[in-house]
Amino acid sequence: MDGMNPDVKAERKALIEEVLSAYPEKTAKKRARHLNVYDEGKPDCGVKSNIKSAPGVMTIRGCAYAGSKGVVFGPLKDMVHISHGPVGCGQYSWSQRRNYYTGTTGVDTFVTMQITSDFQERDIVFGGDKKLEKVIDEIHTMFPLNKGVSIQSECPVGLIGDDIEAVAKKKGKEHGKLVVPVRCEGFRGVSQSLGHHIANDAVRDWMLGKGKSKEFETTPYDVVVIGDYNIGGDAWASRILLEDMGLRVIGLWSGDATLAEIERGNKGKLNLIHCYRSMNYICRHMEEQYNIPWMEYNFFGPTQIAKSLRAIAEKFDDKIKAGAERVIAKYQPLADAVLAKYKPRLQGKKAMLYVGGLRPRHVADAYGDLGIDIIGTGYEFAHSDDYQRTAEYIKDATLVYDDVTDYELEKFIDKMRPDLVGSGIKEKYSTQKMGVPFRQLHSWDYSGPYHGYDGFAVFARDMDMAINSPVWALNKAPWKAA
Amino acid sequence: MPQTALKIKDHIDLFNDPEYLEIFKRKREQFEDMPDADVVAKQADYINTMEYREKNFAREALVINPAKACQPVGAAYCAAGFEGTLAFTHGSLGCAAYFRSHLSRHFKEPSAMVCSAMTEDAAVFGGLNNMVEGLANAYALYKPKMIAVHTSCIAEVIGDDLNSFIIQSRDKGSIPADFPVAYAHTPSFVGSHIVGYDNMMKSILSNFWEGKDRKAGNGVNIIGGFDGYGVANAREIKDIIAAMGADATLLSDVSDIYDTPADGSYRMYDGGTPLEAVTKALDAKATISLQEWCTGKTLDFAKEKGQEVASFNYPMGLGATDDFLMKLSALTGKAIPESIAKDRGRLVDAIEDSLSWIHGKSFSIYGDPDFVYGMTRFILELGGEPAHLLSTNGGSEWEEKMKALLASSPFGASGQVWKGKDLWHMRSLLATEPSDYLIGSSYGKYLEKDTGVPLIRIGFPIFDRHHHHRFPTMFYKGGLRVLVTILDKIFDTIDEKTKVTGISYDLTR
Numbered sequence: 001m002d003g004m005n006p007d008v009k010a011e012r013k014a015l016i017e018e019v020l021s022a023y024p025e026k027t028a029k030k031r032a033r034h035l036n037v038y039d040e041g042k043p044d045c046g047v048k049s050n051i052k053s054a055p056g057v058m059t060i061r062g063c064a065y066a067g068s069k070g071v072v073f074g075p076l077k078d079m080v081h082i083s084h085g086p087v088g089c090g091q092y093s094w095s096q097r098r099n100y101y102t103g104t105t106g107v108d109t110f111v112t113m114q115i116t117s118d119f120q121e122r123d124i125v126f127g128g129d130k131k132l133e134k135v136i137d138e139i140h141t142m143f144p145l146n147k148g149v150s151i152q153s154e155c156p157v158g159l160i161g162d163d164i165e166a167v168a169k170k171k172g173k174e175h176g177k178l179v180v181p182v183r184c185e186g187f188r189g190v191s192q193s194l195g196h197h198i199a200n201d202a203v204r205d206w207m208l209g210k211g212k213s214k215e216f217e218t219t220p221y222d223v224v225v226i227g228d229y230n231i232g233g234d235a236w237a238s239r240i241l242l243e244d245m246g247l248r249v250i251g252l253w254s255g256d257a258t259l260a261e262i263e264r265g266n267k268g269k270l271n272l273i274h275c276y277r278s279m280n281y282i283c284r285h286m287e288e289q290y291n292i293p294w295m296e297y298n299f300f301g302p303t304q305i306a307k308s309l310r311a312i313a314e315k316f317d318d319k320i321k322a323g324a325e326r327v328i329a330k331y332q333p334l335a336d337a338v339l340a341k342y343k344p345r346l347q348g349k350k351a352m353l354y355v356g357g358l359r360p361r362h363v364a365d366a367y368g369d370l371g372i373d374i375i376g377t378g379y380e381f382a383h384s385d386d387y388q389r390t391a392e393y394i395k396d397a398t399l400v401y402d403d404v405t406d407y408e409l410e411k412f413i414d415k416m417r418p419d420l421v422g423s424g425i426k427e428k429y430s431t432q433k434m435g436v437p438f439r440q441l442h443s444w445d446y447s448g449p450y451h452g453y454d455g456f457a458v459f460a461r462d463m464d465m466a467i468n469s470p471v472w473a474l475n476k477a478p479w480k481a482a
Numbered sequence: 483m484p485q486t487a488l489k490i491k492d493h494i495d496l497f498n499d500p501e502y503l504e505i506f507k508r509k510r511e512q513f514e515d516m517p518d519a520d521v522v523a524k525q526a527d528y529i530n531t532m533e534y535r536e537k538n539f540a541r542e543a544l545v546i547n548p549a550k551a552c553q554p555v556g557a558a559y560c561a562a563g564f565e566g567t568l569a570f571t572h573g574s575l576g577c578a579a580y581f582r583s584h585l586s587r588h589f590k591e592p593s594a595m596v597c598s599a600m601t602e603d604a605a606v607f608g609g610l611n612n613m614v615e616g617l618a619n620a621y622a623l624y625k626p627k628m629i630a631v632h633t634s635c636i637a638e639v640i641g642d643d644l645n646s647f648i649i650q651s652r653d654k655g656s657i658p659a660d661f662p663v664a665y666a667h668t669p670s671f672v673g674s675h676i677v678g679y680d681n682m683m684k685s686i687l688s689n690f691w692e693g694k695d696r697k698a699g700n701g702v703n704i705i706g707g708f709d710g711y712g713v714a715n716a717r718e719i720k721d722i723i724a725a726m727g728a729d730a731t732l733l734s735d736v737s738d739i740y741d742t743p744a745d746g747s748y749r750m751y752d753g754g755t756p757l758e759a760v761t762k763a764l765d766a767k768a769t770i771s772l773q774e775w776c777t778g779k780t781l782d783f784a785k786e787k788g789q790e791v792a793s794f795n796y797p798m799g800l801g802a803t804d805d806f807l808m809k810l811s812a813l814t815g816k817a818i819p820e821s822i823a824k825d826r827g828r829l830v831d832a833i834e835d836s837l838s839w840i841h842g843k844s845f846s847i848y849g850d851p852d853f854v855y856g857m858t859r860f861i862l863e864l865g866g867e868p869a870h871l872l873s874t875n876g877g878s879e880w881e882e883k884m885k886a887l888l889a890s891s892p893f894g895a896s897g898q899v900w901k902g903k904d905l906w907h908m909r910s911l912l913a914t915e916p917s918d919y920l921i922g923s924s925y926g927k928y929l930e931k932d933t934g935v936p937l938i939r940i941g942f943p944i945f946d947r948h949h950h951h952r953f954p955t956m957f958y959k960g961g962l963r964v965l966v967t968i969l970d971k972i973f974d975t976i977d978e979k980t981k982v983t984g985i986s987y988d989l990t991r
Contacts, residue, residue, distance in 0.1 A: 022622070022623055023619065024618055024619060024622045026615075027618075027619050027622075053599045054599065054615070054616075054619055055596075055597070055598040055599040055600075055612040055613070055615045056570070056615060056617060056618065056619030056620035056621075057596060057619050057620070058578075058594065058596050059599065060579070061575055061576075061579060062575070062579045062580070063574055063575060063576020063577070063579070064576070065576060066576050066580075078514075085635065085671075086552055086635055086670035086671040087545070087548055087550060087551065087552050087670065087674070088551055088554070088555070088580065088670045089576075089580065091548065091550070091551050091552070091584075092551070092580035092581070092583060092584045093580070094547075094925070096587075100493065100497075102506050102510070103516070104522055104526055105928070105932075106529060106906075106909075106932070107522055107525045107526045107529065108516055108517055108522050108525070112928065113546065113547060114546070114547050114548065115544070115545070115546055116545045116548065117543065117545070118545040118548060119670075119671040120672070121669070121671055121672050123671065124639060124669075124671055131543045132543075134542060134543035134544070135543045135544045138541050138542070138543060139544060141541075142537070142538065142541070142546065142906070144525065145521065145525055147515075154635065155573075155574060155634070155635040155636045155639070156635045156636075156639045156671065158605075159605060159635075159636065159639040159640060160639060186574040186575075186576040186636070187574040187600055187601055187602060187604070187605050187636050188601075188602060189601070189602075191575075192576070214515050216512070216513075232493045233493045233496065233497055236497065236502055236505055236506075239505055240501060240502070240505060243505070243508075249513075250512075250513055251513065256509075258514040258515055258516060259515075260513065260514060260515030261513055261514065261515075264513075330483070334483065334486065337487030338487045338490075340487070341487050407623055407624070410748060424583075425583050425586050426579070426592070428586070429590060429591050430592040430748040430750075431748075432744060433592070433745075433746075433748040433749075434746065434748050435744070435745075435746040447492050447493070448492065448493050449492075449493060453485070454484065454485040454491075454496060457485050457487060457490045458490055458491075458492045458493075461490045461492075475744060475746050476746050477745070480745075
């Protein structure tokens, strides 16, 4: 696609207008601020973000609980996370994010369990604090090897005025173990984003630099990886590279993480952040409080991996710099072989993305490595700084949509007919019915890892199998083909 | 390096490679600060003991791995089975996202649902403005024939009055005066998804029936209840109705909406019970429910309107289907045709062919109360022996009825009924008193892993196997499918055991 083609821009702007025309006037006006066609060279994508979704439309967003329990706390493996409130929230998020971990589930690790206080009407009427106390006591009986408990509050808890902080203090003291209250009720904020922030604050106030985890010797090469949730094993495919170049990953937040790794997070020399949106808050805090610098990196696709490895190495000495070059050289043949195999099959294809966190920008160059153009992208719960960071990754005339409604996304897909859409479970099946290949980019469609060089091979294979499946040509009955 | 372009390894193989195993080991030794291996092993053994089981059953407040969801998802499922109907969650937006994901993950289908996007301000001032704006947007954008509103926690806790909000929305022009909006209060802290189903069904019927005179006819209404196999079971019931030539209406017919074809266009609405038929359903002679505990309030309502009512408990297999068909025949005055008798005969034939593999084997079963009842009844017919029968959302009436069922057969003698218990209770039960097999949803895979009891996946949700919902579980044909599912697992288990020595690794069975 010729990025500078004014016709393409005009066409896409007209498409936005067309899509908006279906809304009632007031909603159309609101939505117009979230849709744009990117102008190369602009410092951001020119869309508003982190604003309330319109009622009555299908937003793809989740809630603060999803941000806290579903993303940040859920993967922390040796703590028990209570879905505090009615049964649903814990049930729907049970084992759904594929945060891989090692351990004996139900004994020393608890990630794939649904632990809830299962609120009943009497808890709403009389308050849930007493029940919560009992729940925590019973957790210690059932799971004595737990390292701590977090209380992930659901909507009713905040509304009825429960004092979960007081319960946490009391029970923490009684059991001699950490109890963290997290006020991530779903009605707070406009999306899951506030849940991330709330979870970061809880890490700051209750965990970081505290606790009783064993002392250990630090080295000049100690780093903490932040914002990798180990979906499909991503964090391991990243860790292998960092360790190979000579760094020591003393903590990984929060995929496959233990409480000790969180508590000792302030012992690192550098914080490496992958998902900026979900955990930049704690990086900023550690910078202020402990003088620990932080940097973003991107481990999607060989171009960005190499760039990131070199940038990380720049923060260290020649030994690490040489280590980075060694790692890049070691994996370059793999990357080359993967590209040789898949690029010819994918060159010139067009993809549209709609995801959360960092993916709407970070994966763009991984697609680019494979010869695939990103023609549209957007975030579920970004803030303006995310869109500023996106400008670096996208080309002129890219369609940008913030908090896109399913209606808008379907229209965009239908009109632009990309060769691939990368989004979530709620978008997967409607897109495929339209005859457009799809990959889930939240859960990696039950595949992965996608991070690192090992992950890129899987990513390339998966995009090829989605796009080049024979089934897309069989979508229409031959007697109905136009 | 484990990875090559020639044979790309994903998570299934990659992490068994020495390089990754080394990472896990190093991480554990240096950074995790986890308990020592012997301490872990000791606790892992302990949780399989009777002593732990007793502690586990002494729990009063803590719930671990419950086999139930919350009311609104049941309401949304019910609403989806009506023509052109858009489910509307009045509450904060995460709920609708979760309901949609949950249904999509089971059916591998889109699940359309809007919400009123309530946030902090709505929590303080109430969600009226959200409703007024939300109905206007939903009506304009998605052009539904009906909107079915259910509540989530936030709206229930602050006490939003749906009826009044909808009236005010009409007054403000969000939707036309005569546009059907059904509404049900579905607090997540009361009951479970099966109660939500009941509440929404009653609400939709009320919406079309209230204020109208009933002219009693000969028709019969049939309600399927919340059912992960609702797609195929709806088709099954419609086939039975057609074969009998009966005047019967399926209320909430999800067979099309959760099974739309891939042909190049996405349809947000497809099929469903026609709204005209819902109106007409008031005149029916009777309303029959296929799942008693999904329809208590709805049947009371139908009775109030002057209809006869009857309910079943997930009719599966021979006896339960016989009962159902004879009731349907009696109510409609239509004979049961030879084609259905042949289907019955085929199921009997299949059971006779396979009985030796099931006879005397024990089966633990969990799930919704009606499902557990229907499944247990079928197991008894097959000569299997029900073991632990557990329903997180089953109550005292269910327990009594289950006990009566067990008492009705010598094969039921060792069956134990567990109401209101969760899957961590089931874990203790299987660890201390194992059964040969376990029947339930995908969540049971953790139990299979921990206790070694093979899981036969029948129930809701099925997340980790594909397309099961496309095949029926109810009636004779469904019974055949369920029988095959059970047998496949039994044979796979036998092959798994015998392939080590090669002895008894038989070709023909």
